[in-house]
Amino acid sequence: MHSLLRPLLTWLLAATALLAAPAHAETRAWLDRDRIGMGETVTLNIETTASGAPDYGPLRGEFQASGHASRREFERVNGRSVTRTLYAVALRPLREGVITVPSLTVGGERTQPLPLTVTGSTARVPARAGDDVFMESEADDQDPYVQQAVGWTVRLYSAVPLISGQIDQPAPEGASLQRVGQDAQYTKSIAGRRYTIVERRFQLIPERSGTLSIPGARFEGRGTGGFFDDFFGGRGATLEAEAAPRFLQVRRAPDNAPQPWLPLHGLELRYRTTPQSLHAGTAATLEVQATADGATAAQMPELVLPHIDGVQVFPEPEQSDESFDQGRPRVTVTRRFSLVPAQAGPARLEGLRLGWWDVRAGAARTAALPPLTWTVAPGRAGADPAPGATPDAAAPPASGALRDEAGPINGDAMPWALVALAFAALWLVTLLWALHRRGAPALGAGQAPAVLRTDGTRLSRVELKRALDTGDLGSVVDTLRAMADPPAADVDMLLQRLDDPAQREAVEAIERARWAGGDGVQARAAARSAFASGPRWRSADVARTEEPLPPLYPTQSRPRS
Structure with a gap:
């Protein structure tokens, strides 16, 4: 009887442990765009491992929600099955201005609020408005500088539901073209018709000055057919569209531009952490961050601190975070430095300076950090030598302050300590002898x-x-x-x-x-x-x-x- 109950009890204990184990649900939300025009829609995405659909009630009053969709995925993480559900809903703002998408509840979890900027509806109507399918493309700068990162956007407008299709944007000669981010999809009323718009973004970097010709993007796909097409098992109507080619006038780098050449829309420098005090022979951490609007990590110059008299600087590898904002690349570069003063006294760090070219104003700019000053205190008693410091850098004790640093030393070893204080070379021999006495390998x-x-x-x-x-x-x-x-x-x-x-x-x-x-x-x-x-x-x-x-x-x- 006991042998029959033991497996059952084991199973019950295991099941109880699994039920009692804390389940940390992961929930995050994001918008496919953070700036739209009045009359357009934006897609709110919610990904969660919690059970239960989102409560869209708080959206009423500021948004009109439509087009609810969900997708479920299964994966194994650390030997256990995890179910992730992605919810998507189209939101149409009811007013202009900066609107906050409120926090929503998803199975006991809450999403973070998200800001959305809604601008006035544009009066411009595309030339092909009224067609079932058409395309257009645009750059965020019509006359960029050479090696300037340009945001290139391709839009596909479709007034009929699409079954399948492919967008192709040929690369121009004399420039690099790279796709960035995921496609954005939204709806908009144009010329009395409701269009579904697929927006694809690229990064365009001209490699030489002069006229840059960008071929038009192309679309080939299929849309839903009519009654007879569906009745006889047709595969839908074939749809094609092509955007008109565009031309950009690329300007060369000005003669008075700072070097290295860095064309940007904006550049900010700041200290993330600064040491409040410095001690001789002890490392302190300084962290610098640069945020560039209109550049990638590969275009940014290395962050290097100016020389500091009497202080060694040990830099760590740079860390970068790239994104795409308002049609342009954006990068944040962070670097940490260890400062090791060699001796007590005043120390001054002149602020880091980076020259760049303001592409909007057409003028040279300089981003600079304020200088930092310290009064380096003497080394702390018993402090370890700083990284890279040698024993010779330690100051000998003052006359009359000689004391036994090695703890209990027998009388035979004391002459060696006196000789080591007088001669730096014999100091190393004494250290090796002490290690040998402890049983350490030489x-x-x-x-x-x-x-x-x-x-x-x-x-x-x-x-x-x-x-x-x-x-x-x-x-x-x-x-x-x-x-x-x-x-x-x-x-x-x-x-x-x-x-x-x-x-x-x-x-x-x-x-x-x-x-x-x-x-x-x-x-x-x-x-x-x-x-x-x-x-x-x-x-x-x-x-x-x-x-x-x-x-x-x-x-x-x-x-x-």
Whole structure:
């Protein structure tokens, strides 16, 4: 009887655990356009893993909703099935101005409010208005500069329902053309007919000055046929449309333009984080952000800080975020720098300056950050050497302040300490001797961790946290190497010593960010999470016996005599 109940109880406990496990639903909402004309529609998209349809009640009063649609997808995430549902609804604003799409409830979750700008209806009527299907294209700038990023938009107007079709925009000679974002679809009344408009966006960059000829976009597809076509099993009427070719007058770069040449609609610089104080030999973090309207990440110059007297600067790889706004590319570039003062005293950073060309005003501009000044304080007592600092950079103690830094040292070692203070060369010999007394292997120059204390003791978790918060990525790895017992000679040995797979993955992510173009911000966040409770080391026996490769000759047992 007990044997029959045990499987049932096990199943009930497992089911109860699954029901009790917290389910974190993911819900997000977005608009296919954030600026429309009066009389047009905008599509509100809602993606969620929660159960239950959205409540569109809060939209009444500001919008007319129509064309509800939904699509469900299934996927497996971390071994479990996840159902995602995408809801779409067409919204027609009832007034002009800046209107907020309110927060909506979806199965107990809520979406974020979304701003929408509604402009007055345009009086311009397309030349082909009244046809069943027609196309048009336009640029956001009719006379751009060479190498200026131009927003190119192609629109397909259809007054009949479409079954299938394809839009093709040939690339012009003398310019690069790249599609960006997803197609937007909305409706609009033109010349007494209701049209469904499909809008496709491109990025156009002229490569030389002069007249640029852009071929017209083409459409081929099928629409719903009449009664007899449907009755006899027809596939619908064939539809074709072609936009007229367009011509842009590309201007050359002016002679007085700043170099490197950077044509933009706008450029902003700002400090994201600045250190409030600096201490000699201790790293502090400074973060700079540049936002460019009308450029991609590839067009942006590298963010480099001006020289700071008496301060070493260690930059991390740049992080960029690209988007497409109002028909133009937009990029935000962020870069972090570690500042390491060499000595106490005043320090001044002249503000970063970037020259650019204002394509609207046709004038040279300069984006600049304000200067920063600090009074560098003396190094903190017991602070670790900064990343890249050498023992010779540490100032010797003042006369009369000599004290035993290495803890309990026997009388035979004291003469060596006095000789080390007088001669810097013998100081290194004393350090190697101390490491040998502790049982550590003698490391060659360049193998010993740079952050190892001069007294031979290992670093603590407090110092690891300081390196994760304010040091560069190299100092994080060096601190971990110095925390091992004995200190790890290189990164490979450090990976062999760590027992936690998540901590080994965090170290590998840091190395990819340092040397292979990985994401430094994500690597630092992963390291903070993995080492929140300190490193987990393997036992000495396991680390010593575990070999990376199997033995060349298998071990055979010796026969007994």
